[in-house]
Amino acid sequence: MLSRIAESLFWIGRYVERADGTARILDVHLERLNHLPMEEQRSVAQELLAVMGARPQSEDFGLPELLNALAYDKGSATSIAGSLGAARENARRARETVSSGLWESLNTTYYGLNQHRKDVVGTYRFCNWVLERTAMVSGLADTTVSHDESWLFLVLGRSLERADMTARMLSTRDVLSAGMSWVNMLRCAGAYESFLRTRRAAFGDQHAAEFLLLDRLFPRSIVYALRDADECLAKLDPSAQRVGFINDARRIVGQARTFLEFHRTDDLMSELPEHMERVQKAVSQASDAISRKYFNQADELAWVGEVS
Amino acid sequence: MSDLFQDYSEAAGRTGAYDEMFTPGQQARESYGQLAGALRELSLADVTARADSMARTFLDRGVTFDFAGEERPFPLDIVPRVIPAHEWTVLEKGVAQRVRALEAFLNDVYDKMTVVSDGVIPRQLVTTSAHFHRQVHGFEPAGGVRVHVSGIDVVRDAAGTFRVLEDNVRVPSGVSYVLENRRAMAKGLPEAFGQQLIRPVEEYPRRLLSALRKTAPSGVDDPTVVVLTPGVFNSAYFEHTLLAGLMGVELVEGRDLICRGNRVYMRTTAGEQRVDVIYKRIDDEFLDPLQFRADSMLGCPGLVNAARAGGVTIANAVGNGVADDKLVYSYVPELIRYYLGEEPVIANVDTFRLEEKEAREHVLDRLDELVVKPVDGSGGKGLVIGPDASREELEALRKRVIADPRGWIAQPVLQLSTVPTLSGDKFGPRHVDLRPFAVNDGDDVWVLPGGLTRVALKEGSLIVNSSQGGGSKDTWVLADSPQVPVETLPREAITVRERVSVWPVESNWRDRQAEQQQ
Numbered sequence: 001m002l003s004r005i006a007e008s009l010f011w012i013g014r015y016v017e018r019a020d021g022t023a024r025i026l027d028v029h030l031e032r033l034n035h036l037p038m039e040e041q042r043s044v045a046q047e048l049l050a051v052m053g054a055r056p057q058s059e060d061f062g063l064p065e066l067l068n069a070l071a072y073d074k075g076s077a078t079s080i081a082g083s084l085g086a087a088r089e090n091a092r093r094a095r096e097t098v099s100s101g102l103w104e105s106l107n108t109t110y111y112g113l114n115q116h117r118k119d120v121v122g123t124y125r126f127c128n129w130v131l132e133r134t135a136m137v138s139g140l141a142d143t144t145v146s147h148d149e150s151w152l153f154l155v156l157g158r159s160l161e162r163a164d165m166t167a168r169m170l171s172t173r174d175v176l177s178a179g180m181s182w183v184n185m186l187r188c189a190g191a192y193e194s195f196l197r198t199r200r201a202a203f204g205d206q207h208a209a210e211f212l213l214l215d216r217l218f219p220r221s222i223v224y225a226l227r228d229a230d231e232c233l234a235k236l237d238p239s240a241q242r243v244g245f246i247n248d249a250r251r252i253v254g255q256a257r258t259f260l261e262f263h264r265t266d267d268l269m270s271e272l273p274e275h276m277e278r279v280q281k282a283v284s285q286a287s288d289a290i291s292r293k294y295f296n297q298a299d300e301l302a303w304v305g306e307v308s
Numbered sequence: 309m310s311d312l313f314q315d316y317s318e319a320a321g322r323t324g325a326y327d328e329m330f331t332p333g334q335q336a337r338e339s340y341g342q343l344a345g346a347l348r349e350l351s352l353a354d355v356t357a358r359a360d361s362m363a364r365t366f367l368d369r370g371v372t373f374d375f376a377g378e379e380r381p382f383p384l385d386i387v388p389r390v391i392p393a394h395e396w397t398v399l400e401k402g403v404a405q406r407v408r409a410l411e412a413f414l415n416d417v418y419d420k421m422t423v424v425s426d427g428v429i430p431r432q433l434v435t436t437s438a439h440f441h442r443q444v445h446g447f448e449p450a451g452g453v454r455v456h457v458s459g460i461d462v463v464r465d466a467a468g469t470f471r472v473l474e475d476n477v478r479v480p481s482g483v484s485y486v487l488e489n490r491r492a493m494a495k496g497l498p499e500a501f502g503q504q505l506i507r508p509v510e511e512y513p514r515r516l517l518s519a520l521r522k523t524a525p526s527g528v529d530d531p532t533v534v535v536l537t538p539g540v541f542n543s544a545y546f547e548h549t550l551l552a553g554l555m556g557v558e559l560v561e562g563r564d565l566i567c568r569g570n571r572v573y574m575r576t577t578a579g580e581q582r583v584d585v586i587y588k589r590i591d592d593e594f595l596d597p598l599q600f601r602a603d604s605m606l607g608c609p610g611l612v613n614a615a616r617a618g619g620v621t622i623a624n625a626v627g628n629g630v631a632d633d634k635l636v637y638s639y640v641p642e643l644i645r646y647y648l649g650e651e652p653v654i655a656n657v658d659t660f661r662l663e664e665k666e667a668r669e670h671v672l673d674r675l676d677e678l679v680v681k682p683v684d685g686s687g688g689k690g691l692v693i694g695p696d697a698s699r700e701e702l703e704a705l706r707k708r709v710i711a712d713p714r715g716w717i718a719q720p721v722l723q724l725s726t727v728p729t730l731s732g733d734k735f736g737p738r739h740v741d742l743r744p745f746a747v748n749d750g751d752d753v754w755v756l757p758g759g760l761t762r763v764a765l766k767e768g769s770l771i772v773n774s775s776q777g778g779g780s781k782d783t784w785v786l787a788d789s790p791q792v793p794v795e796t797l798p799r800e801a802i803t804v805r806e807r808v809s810v811w812p813v814e815s816n817w818r819d820r821q822a823e824q825q826q
Binding site: 274 | 810
């Protein structure tokens with residue numbers, strides 16, 4: 001398939017998942033933020049923005065600015081509106097390859113972005129709506145796109161972004177050390193009930209973090225998402241080798257996953273920030289490696305041009 | 309105040325009740341300051357939009373109760389009820405005290421009955437109670453606790469004093485609405501939350517689970533807890549699913565259980581699995597067809613014997629109903645003095661015992677001024693409010709009271725306190741009660757900071773039961789100082805990390821590739 005199309009699909013997967021993850025994080029943390037005194041609210045809002053990988057535009061950054069930056073700002077790829085807009089833009093460029101169901105659901109979502117009140121109460125509803133829309137997009141992608149290469153790129157993007165988003169959910173624990181943070185982390189990931197059922201009476205930060213990081217069966221856990229990504233990569237490049245891997249992306253994803261899976265969890269809580277940082281780095285490196293291998297023809301041309 | 313509160317003070321004055329939010333001069337009480345400020349900012353359109361959205365959320369989430377075979381959302385009013393810290397301290401103490409006394413009473417009546425031999429309470433009263441179950445006489449339940457979960461209904465009279473209206477130590481329900489109401493309010497009225505410390509309620513399921521596990525039969529290391537529900541047709545089925553879900557335990561029906569050798573097992577895909585603690589949400593009469601109603605399909609034969617043999621903990625214990633009997637209720641202050649040697653922290657509502665001849669004659673003369681209740685009723689069933697009843701109803705009541713004086717009690721009509729409640733296009737005063745929930749793990753009685761505030765949605769109505777047109781309000785208990793550690797913990801900045809690295813040294817792929825290309 002065309003590299004350009006593959007790239008679009010990869011980014012549709014990433015952007016839709018980013019919108020989903022951001023909506024989840026915003027929904028849960030908005031509730032906490034609302035309970036804080038003004039001063040603290042501002043600093044926590046800034047830290048939350050930092051966790052999501054952006055910087056405040058101005059000194060005067062409070063709750064309304066946070067809502068704009070994470071939900072409504074169409075110009076920023078960190079925000080939900082920005083991500084969904086970008087996903088739709090990518091789908092438009094690959095419109096002949098994506099199924100009409102997928103395209104329409106993305107397009108409808110894009111036009112629905114403006115129909116929400118932008119205050120706190122409206123944002124709750126907005127987040128809910130986004131979760132519904134993204135679930136619909138993934139559902140349509142799964143059921144109306146053939147599970148060939150194009151679908152693999154979509155799922156690859158989705159899995160990588162999912163690992164990244166879960167890492168950010170875990171990082172928000174630092175931002176709001178306010179009591180019961182682990183409940184919030186789990187709520188973010190929609191993992192609360194699943195967690196309770198698997199862990200019985202073992203509650204607490206450590207167990208919750210372990211679940212979101214390492215659980216082999218929960219689809220939003222980092223290990224699960226990385227394994228998904230790994231499987232996609234393997235299917236995309238089925239050349240079986242006797243020894244080693246030549247695919248950088250596979251190496252990066254595989255190393256991150258195996259390190260996490262086989263690492264002792266005794267000190268998990270103190271090591272968590274490092275884990276999160278490395279997972280996020282691995283995701284961005286893997287994404288770069290995938291770009292180089294599958295999408296990025298322009299670079300090489302430029303290099304050839306330089307020589308001649 | 310905005311026009312939403314127009315005519316409020318006038319309407320509140322008409323009821324003659326204590327208003328929780330406003331002093332008679334339409335001044336918001338201190339504890340309601342922030343809330344009043346937040347409501348002042350809202351227009352009617354805002355309020356109704358939010359109320360609609362909250363109702364829709366409830367329906368979406370399935371927060372319903374079953375009424376006449378139909379699932380209905382439990383109406384949640386947008387104005388919460390606020391309880392200041394100093395009032396809560398008293399309530400908390402009073403509820404815990406009552407639970408301890410009832411626990412002691414139940415242990416006693418199913419054992420030596422010293423309370424009878426010491427002349428505190430007549431033997432006949434205990435033995436004629438419909439819920440005094442001889443089947444569970446003479447053994448201490450495994451784990452040693454009988455009242456694991458209780459809901460003590462309290463009301464405020466016209467003077468603003470809290471009084472206990474009734475005790476629920478069988479299967480008190482409603483705690484799921486406490487949890488769901490808080491969730492809905494956090495999203496529906498976020499402005500009112502800021503700047504004040506509202507004590508969280510979300511730890512309830514964990515507290516309950518740890519109490520249930522703690523009271524497991526001795527010798528069990530990792531007890532298995534289940535919630536026993538009568539099934540999907542029960543009016544509180546939503547609550548059963550929510551609690552089982554939040555505790556992360558199985559929700560079982562009677563047919564999922566099997567008793568063998570005085571132990572209880574549940575049928576699972578991995579074969580039979582031992583059950584150690586049953587959080588029972590069905591009535592005693594249906595629990596065990598071997599001991600109680602033989603036609604019950606809801607229970608599991610052998611449970612009571614298993615409990616007797618100490619093979620399983622049933623929470624709440626079988627036979628607790630005798631403490632719920634409204635005639636026993638009238639003795640609770642004496643029971644507190646007898647068992648605990650303390651004065652009751654919260655008083656009862658004055659109660660006439662109709663078995664006593666003088667009281668009965670007095671009551672029969674004034675039937676139209678009093679509330680008459682059946683002693684074993686719950687959910688407001690069978691209750692007659694004198695001033696609202698027709699002549700025929702009162703006549704019928706008189707006959708029934710004379711025929712069975714043991715079956716009834718009478719109380720003066722209490723003007724329950726009021727809280728502003730959205731009705732149509734403005735706020736009006738509506739009567740409320742409060743059901744705080746307590747969890748007893750054997751060592752300590754923990755009272756959930758909050759509770760279920762039920763509100764009679766009809767103007768002037770005193771009946772708050774959901775089956776009779778009642779709704780609920782979120783109940784906020786304020787913390788007086790930020791002693792709840794929540795927001796004050798020092799937070800570390802998230803950018804600075806000085807820790808030993810555990811990951812292998814990073815291999816930098818891009819650089820290497822660049823090298824290879826050169």
